[in-house]
Amino acid sequence: xxxxxEAEGFAEFVASRERALQRTAWLxxxxxxxxxxxxxxxxxxxxxxxxxIRQRDxxxxxxxxxxxNTWLTWTRRKWRGEQxxxxxxxxxxxxxxxxxxxxxxxxxxxxxxxxxxxxAVLVMRVFDDMSEADVGQALNIxxxxxxxxxxxxxxxxxxxPLLAGLMDKESL
Amino acid sequence: xxxxxxxxRELLEIAAGEPPSTVSVAAVRRLAxxxxxxxxxxxAASAAVACAAxxxxxxxxxxxxxxxxxxxxxxxxxxxxxxxxxGPPAANGFVSVSRRAVVRDTATGAVTATVSCPWxxxxxxxxxxxxxxxxxxxACLQSGGSGRHPTVIGSRIYRFRITGAGTVDSYSLxxxxxxxGRAVEGxxxxxxxxxxxxxxxxxxxxxxxxxxxxxxxxxxxxSWRPTTPGISAQDLSLSPTxxxxxxxxxxxxxxxxxxxxxxxxxRGGSLGRARVLVHVPASQLISYARLSPDGSLLTVGWAxxxxxxxxxEVSIEQISVRTGKVIRVLFRAAVPASGIAxxxxxSEPVGFGDRVSSDPSGRYFIVIYGNPTGMHNxxxxxGRLVPLTPAVAPAGxxxxx
Numbered sequence: 001x002x003x004x005x006e007a008e009g010f011a012e013f014v015a016s017r018e019r020a021l022q023r024t025a026w027l028x029x030x031x032x033x034x035x036x037x038x039x040x041x042x043x044x045x046x047x048x049x050x051x052x053i054r055q056r057d058x059x060x061x062x063x064x065x066x067x068x069n070t071w072l073t074w075t076r077r078k079w080r081g082e083q084x085x086x087x088x089x090x091x092x093x094x095x096x097x098x099x100x101x102x103x104x105x106x107x108x109x110x111x112x113x114x115x116x117x118x119x120a121v122l123v124m125r126v127f128d129d130m131s132e133a134d135v136g137q138a139l140n141i142x143x144x145x146x147x148x149x150x151x152x153x154x155x156x157x158x159x160x161p162l163l164a165g166l167m168d169k170e171s172l
Numbered sequence: 173x174x175x176x177x178x179x180x181r182e183l184l185e186i187a188a189g190e191p192p193s194t195v196s197v198a199a200v201r202r203l204a205x206x207x208x209x210x211x212x213x214x215x216a217a218s219a220a221v222a223c224a225a226x227x228x229x230x231x232x233x234x235x236x237x238x239x240x241x242x243x244x245x246x247x248x249x250x251x252x253x254x255x256x257x258x259g260p261p262a263a264n265g266f267v268s269v270s271r272r273a274v275v276r277d278t279a280t281g282a283v284t285a286t287v288s289c290p291w292x293x294x295x296x297x298x299x300x301x302x303x304x305x306x307x308x309x310x311a312c313l314q315s316g317g318s319g320r321h322p323t324v325i326g327s328r329i330y331r332f333r334i335t336g337a338g339t340v341d342s343y344s345l346x347x348x349x350x351x352x353g354r355a356v357e358g359x360x361x362x363x364x365x366x367x368x369x370x371x372x373x374x375x376x377x378x379x380x381x382x383x384x385x386x387x388x389x390x391x392x393x394x395s396w397r398p399t400t401p402g403i404s405a406q407d408l409s410l411s412p413t414x415x416x417x418x419x420x421x422x423x424x425x426x427x428x429x430x431x432x433x434x435x436x437x438x439r440g441g442s443l444g445r446a447r448v449l450v451h452v453p454a455s456q457l458i459s460y461a462r463l464s465p466d467g468s469l470l471t472v473g474w475a476x477x478x479x480x481x482x483x484x485e486v487s488i489e490q491i492s493v494r495t496g497k498v499i500r501v502l503f504r505a506a507v508p509a510s511g512i513a514x515x516x517x518x519s520e521p522v523g524f525g526d527r528v529s530s531d532p533s534g535r536y537f538i539v540i541y542g543n544p545t546g547m548h549n550x551x552x553x554x555g556r557l558v559p560l561t562p563a564v565a566p567a568g569x570x571x572x573x
Contacts, residue, residue, distance in 0.1 A: 011197040018195045023188035032192055033328070033350045040292075043200040100186055107187035126177050127184045154176065167179050 042067035065138035118153035199292035260568030281561025284338025348391030367414025394440030473528035
């Protein structure tokens with residue numbers, strides 16, 4: 001049974017980190033509905049073990065590990081069960097919608113060209129700013145493999161003309 | 173971090189943007205609890221299966237196995253063993269929402285499971301739709317604002333299955349049924365679960381809406397526009413394979429209801445293309461109209477709306493699609509007007525209502541009828557109502573097999 005203090009700690013963790021986790025999940029899945037389901041599933045899987053997880057240096061790394069591994073399991077399935085539709089929300093979005101949409105489409109398309117492992121390594125290493133050792137631990141691979149996978153992933157992204165163009169620009 | 177990494181990170185930051193909604197702790201805990209219960213159930217079921225296998229092997233050895241398939245979802249009388257019950261909804265603009273629904277045992281009325289939206293912060297909107305008696309679909313609505321200005325955040329349609337023990341084994345998001353900025357009402361499902369149909373609104377107020385048909389296997393969607401603004405298609409239903417979309421329209425002149433159908437429901441277009449299947453000459457309020465699985469019979473449920481009537485009446489009749497004639501009255505009952513607040517003889521009867529639903533075979537019907545002071549609740553057996561729980565239901569209760 002999880003004690004009240006641990007439950008509170010878990011609630012605080014979810015409240016403070018769920019948006020960051022969702023953004024990582026979006027970069028992995030390319031779909032907000034799936035991203036939300038992925039985060040929810042990772043948290044559901046982590047909660048029963050929270051007592052042990054919170055004693056670690058960084059519970060977030062553990063949750064991210066669960067999340068990435070859950071996603072890798074989902075992608076290995078031949079039948080995904082559900083396919084979220086590519087809906088554009090009807091309500092107005094704040095900010096420069098045209099630029100954001102262009103970047104979003106370019107990033108999503110470019111990430112889709114990577115293998116699952118390359119994508120996971122790149123998102124964890126570059127977006128989540130995790131160390132090579134942490135990424136290796138999360139994905140159960142050697143640090144050297146993390147380095148080479150990240151290098152290959154970057155090289156592949158550079159070949160994407162749309163994303164390469166955006167990366168070469170000084171600012172958007 | 174190198175310059176390339178920094179630039180790529182900036183792009184990833186812009187692309188990821190801000191999540192449209194949050195994942196709540198309550199939803200996570202609810203799912204974790206459900207997962208734990210499911211695991212316990214599976215463990216118990218595995219043990220039971222192992223025991224049963226041993227028993228069957230023993231019975232087979234002694235020549236006692238009949239080989240007849242089991243029908244765990246039907247009671248001894250052939251009636252579906254469990255029904256889904258939704259409490260009286262709260263109005264939210266056009267769309268009625270209810271937080272919770274339950275699964276009850278038809279024979280005992282005992283609650284065997286609770287149905288709730290797996291989407292954090294969402295409520296069940298409209299009626300839950302039954303497919304094959306085991307599989308059900310529900311619309312979950314997230315809305316904001318309050319009072320006179322409700323706003324729609326979005327809807328999602330989930331599929332769930334009721335097990336032979338009356339529990340809900342899982343919820344799954346239906347392909348193509350993530351509907352940002354839209355509210356959903358009048359959900360209907362094909363018997364094989366391959367398609368669902370619904371009214372879709374962009375706003376909870378002042379929106380004539382469109383009919384959406386979703387292929388649940390591919391996620392493909394088709395949109396059907398109403399023919400005449402203000403005259404809406406009611407009581408949507410789909411043929412057993414989801415190929416045809418059917419609906420009721422009150423034509424007004426003459427006083428006739430029409431059951432119409434569009435084929436190739438997955439194409440979309442104008443509901444004006446619909447073919448009239450059967451005319452139902454009646455001034456009554458028809459709340460339910462379903463074709464039998466073979467398409468030969470139309471079952472209608474109506475409540476009277478006669479001016480100057482002292483009492484109301486509800487009736488469930490079957491009409492031949494070929495001749496348009498009533499060939500069977502399944503149920504008829506008077507509804508006393510006494511006790512209805514504000515009612516006086518000679519005025520329009522108010523509040524006589526009925527809700528009807530049938531099992532997938534079209535043989536058994538759940539009927540809830542009465543006036544706001546008390547609704548009778550039961551299923552039909554040879555023209556009589558066998559009480560369901562609660563026998564006297566609050567207005568607005570909905571049930572389906």
